[in-house]
Amino acid sequence: MATYYLKAPLSQQDVEQLRIGDVVYITGDVFTCRSRLHRWVLDEGHPLPEAGKERDVLIHVGPIVLPQPEGQYKLISFMPTSSIRFEKWGARAVDEWGLRMIVGKTTMGEQTMEMMKRKKCVHVSPQCVSPNAWVDSIHIDDVELFDELGTIEATWHMTVDKLGPFVVDIDCEGNNLYKNHEQEVNECRDKALAQLGIGPDFAYTKLY
Amino acid sequence: MIPREVYEQTIFQAIRKGSTTIAPDVCAAFERAIEAESRPAAREGLSKTYDSIRQSAVRDNPACPDTGWPIFYFKVGNQCELEGGFMGLEEATRSAVRRATREGYLRATMKHPLTGYDPGDNVGSNVPDFTYQFVPGSDLEVTYVAKGGGSECFGGTRHRVVAFADGVKGIEKFVVDSFVEATRSGGICPPNVLGIGIGGTANIAANLAKEAACLRTVGSHNPDGEFRKIEEDLYTALNSLGVGIMGIGGDTSVLGVNVEYAYTHIAGICVAISSNCMVARRGSLRICADGTVQEMSSPNWFEGR
Numbered sequence: 375m376a377t378y379y380l381k382a383p384l385s386q387q388d389v390e391q392l393r394i395g396d397v398v399y400i401t402g403d404v405f406t407c408r409s410r411l412h413r414w415v416l417d418e419g420h421p422l423p424e425a426g427k428e429r430d431v432l433i434h435v436g437p438i439v440l441p442q443p444e445g446q447y448k449l450i451s452f453m454p455t456s457s458i459r460f461e462k463w464g465a466r467a468v469d470e471w472g473l474r475m476i477v478g479k480t481t482m483g484e485q486t487m488e489m490m491k492r493k494k495c496v497h498v499s500p501q502c503v504s505p506n507a508w509v510d511s512i513h514i515d516d517v518e519l520f521d522e523l524g525t526i527e528a529t530w531h532m533t534v535d536k537l538g539p540f541v542v543d544i545d546c547e548g549n550n551l552y553k554n555h556e557q558e559v560n561e562c563r564d565k566a567l568a569q570l571g572i573g574p575d576f577a578y579t580k581l582y
Numbered sequence: 583m584i585p586r587e588v589y590e591q592t593i594f595q596a597i598r599k600g601s602t603t604i605a606p607d608v609c610a611a612f613e614r615a616i617e618a619e620s621r622p623a624a625r626e627g628l629s630k631t632y633d634s635i636r637q638s639a640v641r642d643n644p645a646c647p648d649t650g651w652p653i654f655y656f657k658v659g660n661q662c663e664l665e666g667g668f669m670g671l672e673e674a675t676r677s678a679v680r681r682a683t684r685e686g687y688l689r690a691t692m693k694h695p696l697t698g699y700d701p702g703d704n705v706g707s708n709v710p711d712f713t714y715q716f717v718p719g720s721d722l723e724v725t726y727v728a729k730g731g732g733s734e735c736f737g738g739t740r741h742r743v744v745a746f747a748d749g750v751k752g753i754e755k756f757v758v759d760s761f762v763e764a765t766r767s768g769g770i771c772p773p774n775v776l777g778i779g780i781g782g783t784a785n786i787a788a789n790l791a792k793e794a795a796c797l798r799t800v801g802s803h804n805p806d807g808e809f810r811k812i813e814e815d816l817y818t819a820l821n822s823l824g825v826g827i828m829g830i831g832g833d834t835s836v837l838g839v840n841v842e843y844a845y846t847h848i849a850g851i852c853v854a855i856s857s858n859c860m861v862a863r864r865g866s867l868r869i870c871a872d873g874t875v876q877e878m879s880s881p882n883w884f885e886g887r
Binding site: 409410413436437438440448450451452453455456458459479480481499500501502503504505506507509523524525526527541543552555556558559560562563565566567569570571572576578579581582 | 641830
């Protein structure tokens with residue numbers, strides 16, 4: 375497992391070298407997106423915000439931002455949100471928006487992983503909840519769709535400086551870090567149930 | 583008579599306290615987890631999270647941006663008198679939620695369930711939520727809970743009905759299997775405070791589970807031996823799963839397991855679980871009849887636990 379300091383926008387080579395378990399820090403221009411932007415663009419046919427056309431690192435996040443006088447914005451708190459909830463839109467987002475990296479909590483599902491493998495894109499996730507460390511690494515440049523979608527669903531343009539650490543949980547080869555860990559937990563679960571006196575033959579009485 | 587200005591300001595302070603600071607029992611659980619953790623990555627994740635939590639108290643900002651559902655618990659003295667009455671209390675709470683959102687203590691998270699429309703102030707149909715408990719005396723105890731979306735939406739909060747014949751084994755199997763499913767890829771932000779409600783109708787069990795997760799102090803025990811045994815057995819079982827912080831693998835998967843129960847129809851025993859995020863957030867304050875306000879380190883919802 376290696377540590378990489380990457381500059382966005384990313385090259386195909388930047389992401390192809392990454393393997394699950396590697397740690398990344400990102401510097402450069404990124405943009406944000408949540409449920410309503412996915413629906414806005416991919417279901418309702420509105421154009422992708424300008425930020426998405428120029429940037430290839432997407433962060434699934436709903437930050438707390440307070441508008442300041444003279445059009446400035448103050449970032450109060452930042453923690454990536456769960457990516458798996460966007461699975462229905464994931465493959466199209468990777469394909470149509472030309473993404474190289476998605477930052478989000480949890481992971482993505484099979485269809486998005488397949489598209490990531492084809493298009494060379496990775497998913498990275500935080501392994502702690504440390505909004506205060508991240509707020510200090512982020513500058514907000516601009517926002518799109520603030521009035522239409524609200525503060526946390528709008529697209530924020532951010533410049534980030536060594537934002538991380540994030541761990542690669544999906545690489546371009548179709549590997550998933552959490553899927554590997556799942557097997558270990560399943561084995562522990564069987565032992566834990568046995569210690570509680572619940573054997574593999576236990577069956578619930580069918581009430582419905 | 584407690585003036586409206588006093589209780590509205592106190593409710594705002596409970597929100598601010600709950601959003602920006604973490605209670606001593608949760609901090610102690612973090613310190614125990616960091617000390618006990620044998621895997622370096624998990625230990626680092628726990629330490630970074632705990633550092634950020636402590637910084638939020640100094641920076642006066644939310645310990646996690648997902649402040650989730652604004653939920654309020656009021657423990658009301660039977661002789662408690664409020665200017666404007668209890669409708670005034672609920673109106674003042676909505677007003678305090680709006681102010682806390684405007685000032686950045688709450689994220690504008692609450693939206694219309696079908697359209698996604700964002701009122702921008704966390705106030706809408708049936709939100710914020712209110713629960714009352716009536717007790718002797720004339721004080722009003724206010725508890726605000728930030729119920730995060732991770733621990734609520736990704737499988738850590740659910741219920742099923744177990745036959746009486748299936749007994750404690752059926753109850754415990756449901757809890758273990760549900761927890762394993764919910765922690766795949768860290769969706770519910772483990773290590774969690776897990777609340778379990780046993781008995782009652784589905785909504786009674788679900789409310790007990792939520793209160794056990796969000797209002798009981800971490801490390802407390804149910805005084806009834808049979809329920810305490812379930813707490814202890816599940817605490818050991820869940821912490822042997824190796825889920826760890828954010829599901830990356832580690833020695834601590836739950837910070838605590840709290841069980842509460844209700845008498846029930848034994849045709850089917852409803853079991854509900856409710857997970858609270860590791861950044862477990864609540865803020866409690868007491869307003870005395872003379873209008874003075876006192877700090878509370880725990881909601882004291884379940885008589886000393």
